[in-house]
Amino acid sequence: MKLQQLKTQLKQQFKLSNVDVCDVDFIIAESLNVSRTNLVFVDEISENQHKKIMRAVSLRLNKMPVDKIFKKAYFCGLNFKVNKSVLSPRQDSEVLVGKAAEIINKKQLKTMLDLCTGSGCLAVAINKRTNIKTTATDVSARAIKIAKQNAQTNMAKVNFVLSDMFKNIHQKFDLIVSNPPYIPTKDIALLDDEVKNFDPMKALDGGLDGLKFYKIIAQNAKSHLNKNGYVLLEIGFNQQQQVKQIFSDYTFIECVKDLGGNDRVMVFKI
Numbered sequence: 001m002k003l004q005q006l007k008t009q010l011k012q013q014f015k016l017s018n019v020d021v022c023d024v025d026f027i028i029a030e031s032l033n034v035s036r037t038n039l040v041f042v043d044e045i046s047e048n049q050h051k052k053i054m055r056a057v058s059l060r061l062n063k064m065p066v067d068k069i070f071k072k073a074y075f076c077g078l079n080f081k082v083n084k085s086v087l088s089p090r091q092d093s094e095v096l097v098g099k100a101a102e103i104i105n106k107k108q109l110k111t112m113l114d115l116c117t118g119s120g121c122l123a124v125a126i127n128k129r130t131n132i133k134t135t136a137t138d139v140s141a142r143a144i145k146i147a148k149q150n151a152q153t154n155m156a157k158v159n160f161v162l163s164d165m166f167k168n169i170h171q172k173f174d175l176i177v178s179n180p181p182y183i184p185t186k187d188i189a190l191l192d193d194e195v196k197n198f199d200p201m202k203a204l205d206g207g208l209d210g211l212k213f214y215k216i217i218a219q220n221a222k223s224h225l226n227k228n229g230y231v232l233l234e235i236g237f238n239q240q241q242q243v244k245q246i247f248s249d250y251t252f253i254e255c256v257k258d259l260g261g262n263d264r265v266m267v268f269k270i
């Protein structure tokens, strides 16, 4: 079959089904194991290749995100394995990595804790950029297993600890980062199918007001931070004021916006 013909058909089908048409190229490239730029050199595809593409197309039309279909995601220029046990890394979270690296380098910070690590994307990306001594935790043993694999494949040095927030953490750090679950429980049903059906509930549910984990972090971070320690938090686009209030015992440094112009990362200091 001619690839161009299939591509045109699929783009129409995706448009009609309200699925991002850009995913067609991604699916074809991943299924054929060629880069998207090299797709232009592919003319004919075999029956087997066609079957492989159509299997992924069917999953995508059932709203499974492409990174969950191919079990991989790109974050900060690195490859991450993902599955149903971990949140797919979001591009918006790259802002936190950039800000953390800036502070670590400027202030010569030596140790970092990543709470709620999931796929390990923040811990791994920050560790790769700065070499900071890194510990990362999650309450999900399945997430920790994936995060360990991601640290290994990206050659990052991260000490992973299975822990309900700070419970199994007995040291102090120069920096604590976290992208905790922050969706209010009642809003989960309103999320896109791609999110609510394919990201783990544990990664989304921030309790009644969505702020449960920020309150835990505010209560406990002080006793786990060295003098002049920093806290960097990813937040929902409308949570800046509430999180500022929760961290009123800390010094607010700044709120950094993501690429879409939304409030995304809050920086506090003790």
Ligand SMILES: C[S@@+](CC[C@H](N)C(=O)[O-])C[C@H]1O[C@@H](n2cnc3c(N)ncnc32)[C@H](O)[C@@H]1O
Pocket: 086, 087, 088, 089, 090, 093, 115, 116, 117, 118, 119, 120, 121, 122, 137, 138, 139, 140, 143, 163, 164, 165, 178, 179, 180, 181, 182, 202, 203, 204
């Ligand atoms: C929003 S995801 C963030 C994952 C990753 N840090 C990222 O930025 O893509 C939140 C993570 O918090 C974890 N989590 C939920 N409750 C937790 C708890 N009580 N203690 C530690 N981690 C928890 C979930 O398993 C999930 O991996």
